[in-house]
Amino acid sequence: MTQGKVAYKPSEEVDFVIVGSGASGGVLAKELSTNGFRVVVLEQGPYLTENDFTHNEIEVFVQRQLTNHPDLQPTTFRKTPDEKARRQSCVMYGRIVGGSSVHFTANFWRFHEIDFIEGSKVGPIPGASLVDWPITYKDLEPYYTKVEWEVGVSGLAGASPFDPPRSKPYPMPPLPVKGSGVVFERAAWKLGYHPFPAPMAILSRPRAGRDACVNCGFCLGFGCEVGAKSTSLSAMIPVAQATGRCEIRPNSYAHRIAVDRNGRATGVEYFDARRATHLQRAKGVVVCANGAETPRLLLLSASSQFPNGLANSSGMVGKNLMPNGNALAFGVFDEPLNDYKGFAVSRVMHDFYELDHEKLGFYGGGGLDARFDFTPASFAMSGLPPGTPRWGKEFKKALRQNFTRTLEIFCHGTSLPVETNSFSLDPDVKDAWGLPALRMTFRDHPDDLKLMSWMQERAMEILEAAGAKTRWQAPIREQQFAVHLLGTCRMGNDPKTSVINSDHRTHDVPNLFLCDGSSLVTSGRGQPTMTIQALAFRAADRITALARGGEIGS
Amino acid sequence: MAKPIDRHAAARREFLWRAAGAAGAAWVGTQWPAIVAAAQHAHHAVSAKASGKFEILTPEQARVVEAIVSQIIPTDDMPGAKEAGVVYFIDRALKTFASDTLEIYQEGLKRTNELISAKYPGAVSFAEATPEQQLAVLAELAGESPSARQRGLGLQPSDSFFETIQMHTVFGFLVDPSAGGNRDYAGWKAVGRDPEHTFSAPYGYYDKGYPGWEAAKAEAERK
Numbered sequence: 215m216t217q218g219k220v221a222y223k224p225s226e227e228v229d230f231v232i233v234g235s236g237a238s239g240g241v242l243a244k245e246l247s248t249n250g251f252r253v254v255v256l257e258q259g260p261y262l263t264e265n266d267f268t269h270n271e272i273e274v275f276v277q278r279q280l281t282n283h284p285d286l287q288p289t290t291f292r293k294t295p296d297e298k299a300r301r302q303s304c305v306m307y308g309r310i311v312g313g314s315s316v317h318f319t320a321n322f323w324r325f326h327e328i329d330f331i332e333g334s335k336v337g338p339i340p341g342a343s344l345v346d347w348p349i350t351y352k353d354l355e356p357y358y359t360k361v362e363w364e365v366g367v368s369g370l371a372g373a374s375p376f377d378p379p380r381s382k383p384y385p386m387p388p389l390p391v392k393g394s395g396v397v398f399e400r401a402a403w404k405l406g407y408h409p410f411p412a413p414m415a416i417l418s419r420p421r422a423g424r425d426a427c428v429n430c431g432f433c434l435g436f437g438c439e440v441g442a443k444s445t446s447l448s449a450m451i452p453v454a455q456a457t458g459r460c461e462i463r464p465n466s467y468a469h470r471i472a473v474d475r476n477g478r479a480t481g482v483e484y485f486d487a488r489r490a491t492h493l494q495r496a497k498g499v500v501v502c503a504n505g506a507e508t509p510r511l512l513l514l515s516a517s518s519q520f521p522n523g524l525a526n527s528s529g530m531v532g533k534n535l536m537p538n539g540n541a542l543a544f545g546v547f548d549e550p551l552n553d554y555k556g557f558a559v560s561r562v563m564h565d566f567y568e569l570d571h572e573k574l575g576f577y578g579g580g581g582l583d584a585r586f587d588f589t590p591a592s593f594a595m596s597g598l599p600p601g602t603p604r605w606g607k608e609f610k611k612a613l614r615q616n617f618t619r620t621l622e623i624f625c626h627g628t629s630l631p632v633e634t635n636s637f638s639l640d641p642d643v644k645d646a647w648g649l650p651a652l653r654m655t656f657r658d659h660p661d662d663l664k665l666m667s668w669m670q671e672r673a674m675e676i677l678e679a680a681g682a683k684t685r686w687q688a689p690i691r692e693q694q695f696a697v698h699l700l701g702t703c704r705m706g707n708d709p710k711t712s713v714i715n716s717d718h719r720t721h722d723v724p725n726l727f728l729c730d731g732s733s734l735v736t737s738g739r740g741q742p743t744m745t746i747q748a749l750a751f752r753a754a755d756r757i758t759a760l761a762r763g764g765e766i767g768s
Numbered sequence: 769m770a771k772p773i774d775r776h777a778a779a780r781r782e783f784l785w786r787a788a789g790a791a792g793a794a795w796v797g798t799q800w801p802a803i804v805a806a807a808q809h810a811h812h813a814v815s816a817k818a819s820g821k822f823e824i825l826t827p828e829q830a831r832v833v834e835a836i837v838s839q840i841i842p843t844d845d846m847p848g849a850k851e852a853g854v855v856y857f858i859d860r861a862l863k864t865f866a867s868d869t870l871e872i873y874q875e876g877l878k879r880t881n882e883l884i885s886a887k888y889p890g891a892v893s894f895a896e897a898t899p900e901q902q903l904a905v906l907a908e909l910a911g912e913s914p915s916a917r918q919r920g921l922g923l924q925p926s927d928s929f930f931e932t933i934q935m936h937t938v939f940g941f942l943v944d945p946s947a948g949g950n951r952d953y954a955g956w957k958a959v960g961r962d963p964e965h966t967f968s969a970p971y972g973y974y975d976k977g978y979p980g981w982e983a984a985k986a987e988a989e990r991k
Contacts, residue, residue, distance in 0.1 A: 269944035269965070276865050370981060388981070390969035397974050403988035411981055429967040432944075552972035554961055590961050591942040595935065605840040605910060605934055606903070610958065614846070617959040618972070 216261040216311075218455040218462060220252075224481075224492040228252040229761070231482050231496035233468045233511065236313015237743050238730045238750035239502035240446020241365075244453045245754030246500075247460035251761065254461050254494050255454075256484050258507075259309035261464035264448070267437030271591055274435055280317050282309045287645045290653045291694055295634055301643060304654045305506050305696050311464055312437075312447025313504065314697075315743060319434045319558045319587060320415040320443055321626075322367050323741040324358045324748075326378045327351040328568050328579075332736055339577050342630035342659055343534060347735040348707045348716040349752075351378055357748035365747060366421055366444035369413030376408065376564040386418045388560070389427060393551030394621035395560030398584030401680035402563050412562045412583060415444035415744070424448055429556035434587040463494075469649055471499055471515040471524055471726065479726045485647055498725045498766045500718075500757065502750070505535070505699025505731035509637050510652050512703070512728075525720035525728075530713050531703055532637040535656060536629035536737035537696035539580070541666040543623045543673035544599070545682025550618040553586030559624075560584070566669060567739055571661075578665035580627030580739045582673055586620065593617055599686050623676060625669035626740025630659040631701050658692050666690045698742050703732035717756040718749070725766050729753040822855075824862040824870065830855055831895035832877050833933070839902050840937040846958040849941050853951035857940030858933070860948055869932050876929025880905060906930075 222228050229251035232239050239255060247253045262280070273279045282305070290299035308314035328335065333345035359382045361367065371383040388411035391399070395412075402409040416433075417426045427442040441448040454460040465487035472480045472493055481495035501508050509532035515524040523531050562583045571577040588597050594613055597620060603609045635657065639650035670687050677685045706712025709721035718729045729750050731742055738745060760766055822830050837849040837858070849855075862870050883905045884891045891897050894905065909930040926932055939947075941955035950956060953963035970976040978984065 268946050270947040271943045272861075272865055272939065272947040373981065390971075391975050391978050391981075392969075393972040393974040395975070396978055399984065400988070403985075403991075428965075429969075429971075430965045431967070547974070549973035550960070551974060552962075555967040555971040556969075589942075589944075590956055590959055591939055594938045594942055594959075605906070605937075607842055607844070610841050610844065610846075610848070613959045617961065 216263060216462075216464075218460065219458040220461050222252070222254055222461055222494075224494045227481075227495040227497060228254050229496065229767075230254075230498045230500055230757075231256060231494045232500045232502055233482055234313060234502035234504065234507070234730065235311045235451065235462060236308055236446055236502065236504060236730070237315040237746045238753075239500075240312065240315065240450035240454070241747050241750035242500055242502060242729060242754050242757075243460050243462070244450040245751060246757065247454045247457040249754070249758045250459070251758075252459050253454070254463055254496065256466040256468050256482060256494065257311050257462065257464045258467040259311065259464065261311040261462060262437065264437070264439055264441050267439045269430070269432045269436065271589055274317075275592070280308055280310050280435075280437060281306050285646075288643055288651050290640045290643050290651055292653070292655050293657045293692075295655055299640060299653045299655070302694070304694055305652065305699065307504050307506065307697075307699065310437075310447075311451060311462055312445045315445040316437045316443075316447055317435050318743060319585075321559055321562075321583065321741045322361075322369070322413045322415040322744040323562070323564075323581065323739070324378060324380075324413075325351065325354075325738045325745045326376070326567060329736050329738050336571055336577060339630060339661065341632060342577075343633050344577075344631060345706070345711075345735060348705055354745070354748050354752060355379065355381060357751040358744065360751045361744055361747045364751075365415060365449045366417050366424070367413055367415050367744075368418040370411045373410035374408060374562075374564055376567050384413065386421065388412065389414055389416060389418045389557055390560070392553055392556055392560040392584075392586075393547075394553045394584040394586055397547065397551070397621070397680040397682075398561045398623065398676065401676045402561075404679050405676065407563050407565045407676075409561050409563045412559045414557060414559065416557050417442045417444065422449070427557060431554045431556060432589065433557050467647065468503065468511055469514055469647065471501070471511065473515070473517065473519065473524065473723065475519070477519065477723060479723055489647060498727065498757070498761065500727045500729065500753075502728075502730045505702045506637050506652055506696075508728055508730055508732045509702045510639065513639050514649060520722070525703075525713055525722045525726060527722050528710055528713060530711065533633050533635075534631035534701040534704055535635040535637060535654070535696065535699070536631055536701040536734070537656070537693055538629050538698045538700070538737050538740040538742070539578075539627040539658070539662045539666045539693070540740065541625040541627075541670040541673070541690055542688040543625070543670055543677055544597070544686050544688075545621055545623070545677035545680065546599070546616050546684040547619045547621070547680075547682055551586070551621055552618050553621055554588070554590070554618070558585045558587040564739075566672065569665075574668065576661040576664040576668070577630065578628045578661055580625055580665065580669050581741070582669065582676070583624050583626070585622050585624055587622070590617060593620070599684055621682075623673035625666060625673055627662070627665045627669060628739060629662050629700070629737040631704075631736070632657075632659050637702055654696065656693065656696070663690055663692070698731065698737070698740070700731040700734045700737050700742055703728050704735050705733050706735065717760065718753040719760070727753065727757055822859045825855075825859050828893065828895075829873070829877050830859065832880060832893065833858055833873075835895040835897075835902060836880065836906065836933055837937045837940070839899075839906050840934055841941050847952075847954035848958070849937050851951070852941045852949060852954035854937055854940035854949065856951075857949040858936050861936055861939070866936065872927060872929050872932050876909075876933065879929070880909065883908060910934075
């Protein structure tokens with residue numbers, strides 16, 4: 215399928231060029247091509263398929279076959295804007311067709327009503343720019359349903375009393391429960407909480423020509439060899455290519471959005487595999503390059519016409535980065551859980567989704583899941599209790615005792631938007647193509663760190679109630695590495711304080727649209743991919759309506 | 769070296785065929801050539817490192833590496849680093865993904881032998897030292913580099929020889945055999961990981977007999 219039915223010449227003006235083929239780019243490619251538009255998708259990484267995916271940890275984790283590589287595209291980091299950034303690997307994203315949806319855990323929670331109206335409900339928060347979205351949960355609900363049915367999500371409707379309203383049940387029952395899920399579930403009930411079967415973007419039944427999960431245990435970090443993980447690669451791109459109107463062009467690294475003197479985008483300049491540069495012409499440009507590369511591309515597209523970067527009259531491009539907080543608690547059980555088998559997560563709880571911030575003294579909310587996402591090698595490097603010897607007889611004994619008996623409770627939570635937390639262009643460091651490197655400026659809002667410590671304590675209580683005799687927690691540290699890349703071109707009605715409107719159209723350039731993690735106004739509670747895809751389905755409807763109304767074509 | 773290699777390829781094929789079996793005959797029909805190609809590829813990839821010769825390490829260096837890794841993950845009633853072929857994994861690593869650590873190895877191995885000679889007059893090679901002497905020297909090397917590892921695999925390169933060889937030993941013992949380590953699934957057996965690549969529920973002790981979500985919920989509510 216990597217060779218599609220159609221190939222366009224860059225000089226040929228297509229209807230849309232989409233930058234990025236990940237969670238949102240895949241959905242937009244499928245929707246826009248299905249709606250009759252001619253589409254080119256530029257993907258900087260290679261086009262791998264299920265037959266290319268292995269359980270080879272060296273290729274995946276060390277050589278980074280599926281993700282961005284710090285040697286090719288170095289990044290720099292600093293905590294505050296007055297510091298000079300130093301070279302440090304600080305973001306990770308999928309750099310292949312399908313993007314980060316290929317290697318993710320596949321936790322698929324909808325955002326709740328509160329996530330869209332938190333600015334007015336609990337704001338303002340000192341030191342944060344927490345505001346409401348220009349759309350509500352109700353606007354997005356039909357598109358969440360679309361994601362569940364078209365991309366493929368397993369779950370049990372109505373199982374969580376905290377779930378927002380839904381128009382349709384899940385298309386598939388939940389995946390089987392794991393040992394971690396059973397002990398977590400029982401303990402949570404014992405403590406008066408409401409655990410429920412995890413909604414996962416993994417097929418529990420064969421569906422749409424794809425196989426159900428075979429429980430191999432190589433999920434987080436890996437591409438799924440049987441296509442059971444519901445990724446853009448497995449679920450969206452094949453449909454887009456089957457229309458005969460969509461070309462997926464891999465190894466194409468976008469570095470500039472071209473604009474005419476009327477301020478309209480005319481296409482996207484990119485490097486091909488040989489580093490020759492081309493301009494793909496298009497009537498409309500849709501950037502889905504992720505919350506790091508989308509703002510970077512806009513900043514790289516600065517010109518005398520747009521001196522602060524394209525679509526950046528607000529100065530908000532790259533600002534308000536929200537990576538989500540996370541905290542881990544570990545427990546070792548008497549009997550084998552064998553949690554290395556299967557997908558990562560089978561039980562979740564949302565009792566802490568909306569915390570009383572006045573009572574607790576900090577803002578935030580989150581969800582907890584019970585999981586095991588180690589391979590044997592990664593477990594040996596970082597899954598043993600603190601103080602365990604790292605070599606010799608005792609090391610080996612601990613591995614044998616703990617590998618099959620350990621689980622993690624993963625606490626996922628809000629990140630407050632803070633304007634100085636941002637992506638920008640590094641003034642000194644360049645990537646292998648000579649382009650300015652991505653620079654991250656980040657320091658957690660104090661409330662985010664308090665929330666993580668608080669949730670971690672609850673996780674420890676659950677582990678105790680579950681009967682884990684050995685328990686420990688990973689220290690809460692200030693974050694310097696982001697995987698969830700959210701909020702950096704936020705959506706809003708006011709062109710002075712936001713980059714895109716609720717149609718995902720940039721306020722400044724009428725035929726330029728942005729849709730990915732950068733569009734988010736708040737961070738949700740830690741599982742953004744489903745919302746990114748729901749936004750993409752909605753954006754496709756809006757863009758289609760605008761195009762049919764003659765508002766995009768030149 | 770030849771025999772275990774064939775078993776790797778066989779196990780790999782078994783995985784692919786099992787996966788295909790789960791998908792049903794129609795899927796096999798469309799994917800058949802690809803599956804065969806993938807199995808062939810896996811076979812060649814594994815065979816390629818099956819020479820039994822060292823490409824980077826000298827025979828003396830290989831002896832010292834094998835002695836060190838055999839102390840990091842010793843053999844007991846279960847296979848250790850030696851049985852998993854970790855020294856071959858490291859030799860290949862130094863030619864491929866970890867070629868930038870070659871200097872750390874060259875210096876570290878030299879220093880390991882120097883430590884042995886300094887502490888135990890008459891001893892010249894770590895490989896020939898007594899187990900007690902080896903343990904004492906390794907403890908000294910390990911003590912020089914207090915671990916500050918973060919979660920994740922391979923994200924924390926270190927310029928310490930002990931940290932580097934410890935990490936490579938873990939990799940060589942426990943990575944999926946397609947990555948060139950864990951010969952005969954020796955490492956997975958030693959940690960209790962079933963060498964299969966497909967499973968079905970129940971997975972372990974606690975989920976056996978789980979009555980289903982609704983029933984479990986009703987039971988919890990009665991209490």
